[in-house]
Amino acid sequence: xxxxxxxxxxxFFIVGASLLLLGLAVRIISASNTAFxxxxxxxxxxxxxxxxxxxxxIFPFSLAESxxxxxxxxxxxxxxxxxxKSSDSWTETIRYTLDLLTVAAVVYSTLLINFSAGYSTTPxxxxxxxxxxxxxxxxxxDTAYELIQGVNGEIGQVGFIYGKGxxxxxxxxxxxxxxxxxxxxxxxxxxxxxxFTSNPKPVALSGPWTYTHISGVxxxxxxxxxxxxxxxxxxxxxxxxxxxxxxxxxxxxDEANFVAFLVCLESDDPYIRYSGYANVFEYxxxxxxxxxxxxxxxxxxxxxxxxxxxxMVSYNEFFEKYRENKVAEVSEKVNNGFLQAHGQPEGTRxxxxxxxxxVAYYRSVIKExxxx
Numbered sequence: 109x110x111x112x113x114x115x116x117x118x119x120f121f122i123v124g125a126s127l128l129l130l131g132l133a134v135r136i137i138s139a140s141n142t143a144f145x146x147x148x149x150x151x152x153x154x155x156x157x158x159x160x161x162x163x164x165x166i167f168p169f170s171l172a173e174s175x176x177x178x179x180x181x182x183x184x185x186x187x188x189x190x191x192x193k194s195s196d197s198w199t200e201t202i203r204y205t206l207d208l209l210t211v212a213a214v215v216y217s218t219l220l221i222n223f224s225a226g227y228s229t230t231p232x233x234x235x236x237x238x239x240x241x242x243x244x245x246x247x248x249x250d251t252a253y254e255l256i257q258g259v260n261g262e263i264g265q266v267g268f269i270y271g272k273g274x275x276x277x278x279x280x281x282x283x284x285x286x287x288x289x290x291x292x293x294x295x296x297x298x299x300x301x302x303x304f305t306s307n308p309k310p311v312a313l314s315g316p317w318t319y320t321h322i323s324g325v326x327x328x329x330x331x332x333x334x335x336x337x338x339x340x341x342x343x344x345x346x347x348x349x350x351x352x353x354x355x356x357x358x359x360x361x362d363e364a365n366f367v368a369f370l371v372c373l374e375s376d377d378p379y380i381r382y383s384g385y386a387n388v389f390e391y392x393x394x395x396x397x398x399x400x401x402x403x404x405x406x407x408x409x410x411x412x413x414x415x416x417x418x419x420m421v422s423y424n425e426f427f428e429k430y431r432e433n434k435v436a437e438v439s440e441k442v443n444n445g446f447l448q449a450h451g452q453p454e455g456t457r458x459x460x461x462x463x464x465x466x467v468a469y470y471r472s473v474i475k476e477x478x479x480x
Contacts, residue, residue, distance in 0.1 A: 118203060124210035124217070131220025138225040145228040146300075149357045153222045154302040160222070160331025161306040161355055170309045170334050172327035177313075219328045226359025232366060235300055238468035245400035248463070249407060251470045252392045256411045258373075258385035265378035268415050273422035276341040276379055280310055283380070287349055290375040291356075294367070297374075301367065302356040306333060308348040314338035318430050320439035323347045326354035340423050345383040346372060362461035365391075369466070386416065388466055395463045 138145035164171050233240040267275045276283065284307045295303045308324075311317055314336045324335045324347040333351030335344060349368035358364045365388070372384025397404040430436070 118207055121206050121210045124213045127217040128213040131217040135220050135224045138228040142230055145225040146230055149225040149229050150300055154357055157222050157331060158304040164330050164332050165307055170311055170332060172330040172332050173311050215329045223328050223359060226357050232363040233465060233468055240464050240468050243467045245403055247467050248392060248396040248399055249403045251467045252396050252407055254470045255385050255389040255392055259416055260413055262378045262382040263413055263415055266382050271418055273340050273419045274342045283345055284308060286375055286377045286380055290371045293374040294371045306355050308333040308335050308351055310335055310337040319433050319435040321436045324351045326351045340426055342383050342386055342419060345380045346387040365462035366465040391463050392466055
């Protein structure tokens with residue numbers, strides 16, 4: 109019996125099963141122990157996350173995209189080999205099948221070991237000393253005012269196509285250098301952000317990918333920050349900073365959004381700062397519109413510059429062809445299910461919770477309300 113088990117169970121299976129058990133233990137303990145989650149995500153998991161990022165940085169293209177595009181062919185070959193193995197012996201078939209399942213277990217283990225504890229760490233608001241509580245329409249106005257003042261402070265150094273949106277004045281490679289420099293400053297301020305250099309990668313099929321409404325994704329099994337470069341320029345630095353936040357262990361979507369904002373503000377580059385202010389302003393302004401349309405109208409007419417209005421119009425014109433489609437509906441459900449399964453009951457609505465953090469942040473610095 110033991111000899112038969114040795115033939116069926118390979119060393120690879122034992123390693124994979126061990127990694128899966130470790131990952132499940134990390135997930136379970138983190139969910140009930142915030143101190144452990146903080147320690148694991150910051151001190152332990154940061155090492156394999158950084159290692160994956162460094163290794164995949166070697167490739168100038170998205171390795172994750174390549175894996176997904178070649179997956180149908182790989183699966184077909186694996187099925188063919190499984191059929192071939194079954195003609196040899198059932199022992200070989202079982203061993204082969206277990207090894208295939210082990211591959212899936214190892215991939216899932218990278219999520220559990222490298223990233224899952226981030227959903228149970230001390231909330232970002234607490235780490236930053238911010239008080240998150242119910243937000244009034246007046247506070248939304250105050251925060252939106254501060255953000256649009258930030259936009260106004262940078263917009264004079266931003267180039268626009270006449271009557272259209274802004275133009276990023278450098279390559280993605282240069283953007284990555286600037287974002288890494290900004291992250292270096294942010295890491296010096298916030299010790300919970302892992303320190304390493306990484307390069308967000310453009311997705312080759314960004315055009316078709318836009319139908320999913322996804323502007324970026326962190327692929328935990330390759331350690332890459334992938335960005336959709338089909339979206340308008342002003343979204344790209346902020347999106348890249350968001351995915352880089354995930355690389356550095358910030359798991360919750362609202363917190364990755366807010367870390368991206370803080371990092372953009374640390375940049376020496378006006379376009380990256382503009383991207384940070386503009387993207388978070390959209391979240392806050394949307395909440396303000398839902399809470400009090402008159403306050404929103406007052407803010408829009410009094411403080412929003414024409415170039416930024418054109419930016420918004422151009423974005424809406426761009427997005428119109430992608431707005432309603434079945435792919436987006438499926439993508440939304442999958443993403444929503446993933447987030448809910450990993451400790452974010454709000455699902456995809458958690459992205460918008462950055463508004464609470466932004467309000468708490470500006471509440472701590474605003475001395476006089478412009479609405480008063």
